[in-house]
Amino acid sequence: MSPIINAVIPFLAALGLLLFNGVVMIWMLRKVLGFLHLRLGPMVQGPHGVFQTLFDVLKLLSKEDITPRKVDKVLFFLAPAIVFVPSLMAYMIIPFSETWVVADLDLGLLFVFAIMSLIPLGILAAGWSSNNKWSLIGAMRVIGAQITYEVPMLLAAIPIVIMAGSMNMGDIVDAQSQIWFIIHVPAFLLFFIAGLIESGQTPFDLIEAESELVSGYATEYSAMKFGLLFLSEFSNTFIFSALLVTLFFGGWHGGFGIVPAPVVFMLKTYIGIFIIMTIRGTMPRVRVDNLLAIGWKFLLPASLVVIILTAAIIKVFPVFSGGAL
């Protein structure tokens, strides 16, 4: 095969997986929320409504793409792309198995954080260009929250990097062949809380709080532009769950040699998504000032302390480190 085809196929596979995940996760969200609310959720299209999202996608594709008259046209058009492309690129380094990874980067973990840090800019572009107060307030909330929680999330991943001795996603999973890094509970909790906010999930979904802000930065968007913003949000949740699995739950390990590695990985990721959705269905929303206060006054110092303690413990008892330190 020519090198170009070799390079393009994994990319297309990642795109396909992203779209597939989007469709499955929207259906799953409606089902899980329905289950939590003692309703059935979508039931009409196909068995238990599994085809519901497919029809929704068709609807979105065939809808009119409305551009309101007073929007900032260029930014309004570009914003969904700025939001969507980083989500897609983050798929490149998720290790589904030892060989199933699009780009096996040495700095894979840093790559995810770097590329995901562009998403707030897309949201800011969407919010500002919409020329709508709800959109702008929603966008400002995103920036506040994401700037605040990007740092603790990165810092909470550092203990794992110290334990694994590498930032390569594959190496991090390899280091967990004996024992999963979930043993480092404080780092897990910090990462989980910060990640919930980064991926815009309840109880921290202030960015588009339906009851307060219509739908936040996406208010003026319609048709497939809205679809892209929506899809990117779901794909961020998937990436967050995949990061959790890679960093803390042993990645593709745990199939006992019977279940193939990618299946194990996907299964764990979807269990993570299920838990995130359950939280979404049960927790009330946090207030904006509380959100920022938790981030700066608690999560940030706590993650610094956790890093120092982890480094000290690893230095004293090298048994805990999976990699070669």
Next chain:
Amino acid sequence: MAESVNIVAFFILAVFIVIGAIGMLCTKNIIHSGFWLLEVSVVAAAIYYLLGADYIALVQLLVYAGAVSVIIIFSIMITLRRREDATRSRDFSPLALVVAIMFCALTIAVICILPTGNILMPDSAPDFMTFSLKLFSPDGWALPFELASVVLTVALVGAVWWSRKENK
């Protein structure tokens, strides 16, 4: 083959970065300026990546594109009293032209001073491990690095103090 591809990629990126810089200067909308600046920093990260300095590229993306651009655009949006204030006429200042010409002359002068001929360059940028060992080993750059962080902390505290005083 690989080298020619690199050169092609470099020129594409170079065109993008120049367009971004010109766009930032020429647009009438100050928010658009902010987004052009973002484009420039993303392309700069791509150029670092092309040169094989992937760590610097990612840090550029994380810090400059992800954080500094956000803060710049955010603070522009906060300081704009009305939405219409974002668009303003281009004001041409002769002083700025003088500064630009001086900077240009300085750059050309530096390039002329540089020794011509074969300058010894490494094949690729040092990888992440070499870089961090150099930076954090006691006989390396640990002390200057820490000093720089102390300077930044002082600047940060000073900025907070300054803004406090203004508010009263």
